[in-house]
Amino acid sequence: MQPLLVNPQEIRGIVTMAEAVDAVRLGFREWGENPQLNAPRRGIHIPSGVRISVHQGGVPAAKATGLMTHCEWVKPMAEEQVYPRLNHPVIVLYDSAEGELKGIIVGEIMCAELPNNIAVTGLRTAATSAVGTDLLARPDATRLGLFGAAGQAKNHLLALMQVRNLKEVKVYSRNPENRNKFAEEMRPVTNLDIVPVVSPEEAVRGVDIILTATNSSEPVFDGNWLEPGQHVTTIVGSNVGLVKGGFTAAKRREIDDATLARSHVHGIVSIQQAIQDEQADIYDPVERGVIRWEQLIEIGEILAGKKDGRTKAEQITFYKNNAGQGVADVALGAAVLEKVKTKNAGQQLRLE
Secondary structure (H helix, E strand, O other): OOOEEEOHHHHEEEEOHHHHHHHHHHHHHHHHHOHHHEOOOEEEEOOOOEEEEEEEEEEHHHOEEEEEEEEEEEEEOOOEEEEEEEOOOEEEEEEOOOOOEEEEEEOOOEEOOOOOOOOOOHHHHHHHHHHHHHHHOOOOOOEEEEEOOOHHHHHHHHHHHOOOOOOEEEEEOOOHHHHHHHHHHHHHHHOOEEEEOOOHHHHHOOOOEEEEOOOEOOOOOOHHHOOOOOEEEEOOOOOHHHHHOOOOOOOOOOOOHHHHHHOOEEEEOOHHHHHHOOOOOOHHHHHHOOOOHHHEEEHHHHHOOOOOOOOOOOOOEEEEOOOOOHHHHHHHHHHHHHHHHHOOOOEEOOOO
């Protein structure tokens, strides 16, 4: 069969959030079983502020290997990082058995529940957060404290609903209008009790899961507020390329040292990624002795049964979704390509 070229309109809302979470979980489980299936994300910045990233991975269970690449115009600010221009990501899939080109998917994949919600690799990012949170949060967790009120936060709320029976959500954003708008828009989508709160501390107190899905460059809450049994998931990645290139003065982080120091279990997507990118909320605290590399547990290892996550209900657990990985993008892309085929969509590429 000839490979398919799939355009952005054909993938809008093509998979459910549950299907995205299942695909990403498969990718990380395969990687946990075979460490050779994935390479750390690599990114470069040019003086205009444009950044391009490449994610490589192979998922034999999905019959696919390949890469995802995406490019954004990045504008670092003192307290946050903004994206004046988002461009179409591209997933290139090859057959994992014989290496034939299977398909090229152009465009941001958006879930069926939020088909118009655009965020940088938002669906894969949220699904990756959900997989790690599922492994580390208490099974009976029902209350969420959510930091952020834009596209990533919307996807993350839906993703966490796939792994926990959420009943109450407290959402905080520095902009009151944004948090109020988030609650109004997401209540009918989720049928949840979503309450905008006026302070970071209010978002942390009395919840089971705290999730930060912001564009902040500084810690968004005080780790001394954490309570026994809570779980924290954070997603801000690295901007070390911008720092070393002289585009911005400081590295980004969403959580503080107190959060790391008080956590009993430290989950992460990729230790190698944290080292390569010298990530501010992992690499720097290790260098200062706040935590040790040996304390970090990759979620693939938990999925593969090689290591344990949470072992006691009263533990404070932490999960760093520290960068998109190729295994997740390839697994999600493979699931999307199968959906495209069932719809007889896509354009066949006539290749010799």
